[in-house]
Amino acid sequence: MIYLQLFYTFFKIGLLGFGGGYGMLSLIQFEIVERYQWLSVNQFTDIVAISQATPGPIGINSATFVGFSVAGIGGAITATFAVVLPSFILMYVLIKIFNRYKDNHYVKSIMSVMQYVVIGLIASAAVMLISEETFGKGFSNIFAWVILLVAFVAMRFSKISPILLILIGGVVGWLFL
Amino acid sequence: MKPTYRQLAFTFLKIGAFTFGGGYAMISLIENELVVKNRWLDSDTFYDYLSIAQMSPGILAVNIAILMGNLFFGKKGAVLCVIATCLPAFVAILSIAIFFVQFRDNTIVDKIFKGIRPIVVALIAIPIFSLCKKASINIATAIIPIAIVVFVVFLKISPVYIILISIIIAIVKAKYRHNSSKRD
Numbered sequence: 001m002i003y004l005q006l007f008y009t010f011f012k013i014g015l016l017g018f019g020g021g022y023g024m025l026s027l028i029q030f031e032i033v034e035r036y037q038w039l040s041v042n043q044f045t046d047i048v049a050i051s052q053a054t055p056g057p058i059g060i061n062s063a064t065f066v067g068f069s070v071a072g073i074g075g076a077i078t079a080t081f082a083v084v085l086p087s088f089i090l091m092y093v094l095i096k097i098f099n100r101y102k103d104n105h106y107v108k109s110i111m112s113v114m115q116y117v118v119i120g121l122i123a124s125a126a127v128m129l130i131s132e133e134t135f136g137k138g139f140s141n142i143f144a145w146v147i148l149l150v151a152f153v154a155m156r157f158s159k160i161s162p163i164l165l166i167l168i169g170g171v172v173g174w175l176f177l
Numbered sequence: 178m179k180p181t182y183r184q185l186a187f188t189f190l191k192i193g194a195f196t197f198g199g200g201y202a203m204i205s206l207i208e209n210e211l212v213v214k215n216r217w218l219d220s221d222t223f224y225d226y227l228s229i230a231q232m233s234p235g236i237l238a239v240n241i242a243i244l245m246g247n248l249f250f251g252k253k254g255a256v257l258c259v260i261a262t263c264l265p266a267f268v269a270i271l272s273i274a275i276f277f278v279q280f281r282d283n284t285i286v287d288k289i290f291k292g293i294r295p296i297v298v299a300l301i302a303i304p305i306f307s308l309c310k311k312a313s314i315n316i317a318t319a320i321i322p323i324a325i326v327v328f329v330v331f332l333k334i335s336p337v338y339i340i341l342i343s344i345i346i347a348i349v350k351a352k353y354r355h356n357s358s359k360r361d
Binding site for chain 1 (some may be wrong): 178188194195196212230233238239243247259262263269270271274279285290292293295297301303304307310311312314318321323324325329335336337340346349354355
């Protein structure tokens, strides 16, 4: 039963995940944390951090991690397989119709609407990770907010690598929290 | 020039192993491997395939792996390339997950992740700015992403419905525009 749920959930994520890794995050988070409560917000945040520091696309990373956490190695294989399966179907369909439809006004309209939708979905993923567990009761943990702000400014205005930032965050947490 | 099975598998293994976090940084890596270094296809063909991979939902690296595998070796090639792309991530995450389950309640690990979690929020928020610029967003169109945040975060409406409704709206919009331009 759990395998079926995992398969269904990650198939849905693969089928509707527009806008690359970050665009998929809110979808993954909503299904995994809100709907099925397979993971807590904290555990989910940790997966995103681990995904950043390990090789591979974030969609594969989270499917493997969630699948394993929920149902062991069989779960990891099920979720990973389910998240890539829609791509096979979509690619074979699109390859056949691409040349005929790439200038199709429906396709163009969907793509132009989606670029705004993806921004909203990514912003949702970021806001959903601001939990009371991480940012304190009533979001009063100043320290967490300072880390967020410093990391944001550092990335916005320099070319610092996300992996380096995560390492720094880990050291700061270890020493001061 | 056509790659051998082994060359193609090895290339996508490399692509899977060296993309961190995924996304758009990976495109230049793939282009470099397939077009510049190995000359398996020309730049125009690559960008045609890339636009198919990008317009579709799903994991971008996987989409590209399917298209390239299929181009050179048909369905078998597509499966091979997808497995090669996913394998490094799968193995790395599985090892970490097994380790993580044992150390989840360790206080040092807990402290380390307490320092990392706020950074993840910043990490996700950063691409929003370049995407807004790319979509040349203005006050009117900014309503769409803001409304989505309200729907998803505060009203707890699944992104699944948001995406499906957006597709329907886009189709209706295109139909309406098409009809009105015909009347003119």
